[in-house]
Amino acid sequence: MSSSDVFSEAVSPVKKQRSDFLSDSASGFARTFFSSRAFGWTIVLVLLAVWQIVASIYPMPQLPALSDIYRTWVEQVVNGDLIVALADTMRITAIGFVVATVVGIILGFLMGRVTVIWGAAEPSVELVRQIPISALLPLLILYLGIADSFKITIVVLAASFPILLNTFAGARSVSKTMRQTAQTFQLSWLQAQLEIGLPAALPYILVGMRQALGVTLVIAVVTGMLAGNSGIGYYILQAQQVLDIRALFAGILTVAAVGYVLNAIFLVIEHRLTRWRTFSSGQH
Incomplete structure (x- = not known):
């Protein structure tokens, strides 16, 4: 057996442990994220982004863009x-x-x-x-x-x-x-x-x-x-x-x-x- 084969066999368990650790960390993060308020807020932000994009591309009087609503909100607060x-x-x-x-x-x-x-x-x-x-x-x-x-x-x-x-x-x-x-x-x-x-x-x-x-x-x-x-x-x-x-x-x-x-x-x-x-x- 060559020295390179011995080195590969020694490194393989280390790679496997690192891979298992990263996999466990990722799954743990996913479980924490999807069971927290952060997941719900992410959905809200995505919906608001979709609203802004759709209203900007297809302007409709009954659905103004969020940027326009924000400007109106600032005006109403200021006055x-x-x-x-x-x-x-x-x-x-x-x-x-x-x-x-x-x-x-x-x-x-x-x-x-x-x-x-x-x-x-x-x-x-x-x-x-x-x-x-x-x-x-x-x-x-x-x-x-x-x-x-x-x-x-x-x-x-x-x-x-x-x-x-x-x-x-x-x-x-x-x-x-x-x-x-x-x-x-x-x-x-x-x-x-x-x-x-x-x-x-x-x-x-x-x-x-x-x-x-x-x-x-x-x-x-x-x-x-x-x-x-x-x-x-x-x-x-x-x-x-x-x-x-x-x-x-x-x-x-x-x-x-x-x-x-x-x-x-x-x-x-x-x-x-x-x-x-x-x-x-x-x-x-």
Whole structure:
């Protein structure tokens, strides 16, 4: 056997190991990529690129290029129209979300922990919950007009139920062991609810709040269209009526971006508030 053959046999296992390592690294990267948000964002970017290319090659009034929409968006931001409209909608969203959160948590938690309150409130809650918001609009406009009170009431009605129902489920999830612990430490009823019941229900409450946050923004936009006097919904409707398609898309994409950012911020807050629960689960 020649020296070159011996050298080749010695190098072959090294090449094979390197090839296996590269193959494993590539497959590991692929698994990580396709199971992460990066894959979803890649799809979004590809779709936006296709949109830009198609709209540039085949100009259509009903589908402007993204570059044109961006220029319109910058103009609307600079002249203040879009900022004012968005600020009005965010104000309604914030007020409605805060009120819905307070009402939903208090009523849902009490229904889950106090049998008398559950018996008194459950029929009314279930009856109102079955009524579509659209069916209440004529009645609310009759009593409240189209002022802010109308918009906030609609938002509160739509957003309260996800929080209420999830809080109720969380309040009912308190285990027998935790209740016995409260008795062992001779906690009062109020102390037991604040120190044991409420922390146990917190993950459920946050799920309901996250659901309600998306509903709140959507309803706030829709009420702007219905009231027809202010807000990003009114801005979008006005752009459609004058056939300003670029402004129309600018408004729609702004709502999408704001909704995504709000959800991302809430996820960070949720993670921080429930970090103790993740740590506790890891210990077991």
